[in-house]
Amino acid sequence: MFIAMNRFKINRGHEADFEAVWRERESFLDGVPGFEQFHLLKGPSSDQFTLYASHSVWRSRSAFEAWTESEAFRKAHTQANPRKGTYIGHPELETFESVL
Amino acid sequence: MFIAMNRFKINRGHEADFEAVWRERESFLDGVPGFEQFHLLKGPSSDQFTLYASHSVWRSRSAFEAWTESEAFRKAHTQANPRKGTYIGHPELETFESVL
Numbered sequence: 001m002f003i004a005m006n007r008f009k010i011n012r013g014h015e016a017d018f019e020a021v022w023r024e025r026e027s028f029l030d031g032v033p034g035f036e037q038f039h040l041l042k043g044p045s046s047d048q049f050t051l052y053a054s055h056s057v058w059r060s061r062s063a064f065e066a067w068t069e070s071e072a073f074r075k076a077h078t079q080a081n082p083r084k085g086t087y088i089g090h091p092e093l094e095t096f097e098s099v100l
Numbered sequence: 101m102f103i104a105m106n107r108f109k110i111n112r113g114h115e116a117d118f119e120a121v122w123r124e125r126e127s128f129l130d131g132v133p134g135f136e137q138f139h140l141l142k143g144p145s146s147d148q149f150t151l152y153a154s155h156s157v158w159r160s161r162s163a164f165e166a167w168t169e170s171e172a173f174r175k176a177h178t179q180a181n182p183r184k185g186t187y188i189g190h191p192e193l194e195t196f197e198s199v200l
Contacts, residue, residue, distance in 0.1 A: 001139060003141060003155070019199055019200070022199075022200055023200060027132055039101060039198045040198070040199050040200035041103060041196035041197065041198055041199070042196060042197050042198075042199045043194055043196045043197065044194060045196065051194070052199075053196060055103070055196070060130060077188065094143055094151070095143065096141035096142060096143045096146060096153060096155070097141065098139045098140070098142075099119055099122075099140050099141070099142045099152075099158050099176060100119070100122055100139060100140035
């Protein structure tokens with residue numbers, strides 16, 4: 001099992017906007033080879049930001065990497081973005097492989 | 101869906117020891133109410149450390165919290181630990197709730 005998590009720091013007060021953008025976008029993930037599951041996760045909040053993570057489960061690292069080079073990926077990433085001031089910094093991608 | 105991830109920074113060269121400790125320990129998770137799934141994940145490496153995360157999926161935050169106060173939790177956490185020098189800093193727990 002392979003998990004890709006993209007971590008987003010969202011300025012306090014922008015949480016509802018950020019969630020709405022994800023709710024309204026089309027993921028184009030159905031039918032992508034090796035794709036298993038997607039969730040948008042809400043993590044802990046500090047005074048400054050709320051941590052969110054997109055959490056996708058794949059059969060393997062190579063299935064995930066093939067998707068990042070696909071037309072489905074390109075289409076998913078040309079959609080509307082949250083408005084200015086939503087993010088603190090850039091999203092940080094972390095990938096994990098299951099060892100147990 | 102609720103996910104608890106405990107993040108461990110493991111000094112380079114200690115990865116095999118760390119994985120062996122997890123492989124040999126008894127989780128006592130089977131049959132815990134609301135527990136759904138457990139994986140040990142290996143994340144990215146830097147020059148200094150490799151990031152690991154324990155990744156457990158629960159029906160709800162309250163199921164997870166009840167487990168942390170249970171006898172099963174206590175028993176799971178009184179087992180052997182990796183030897184000195186394995187960790188950089190303390191593990192960091194992050195919890196997430198699925199919003200989509």
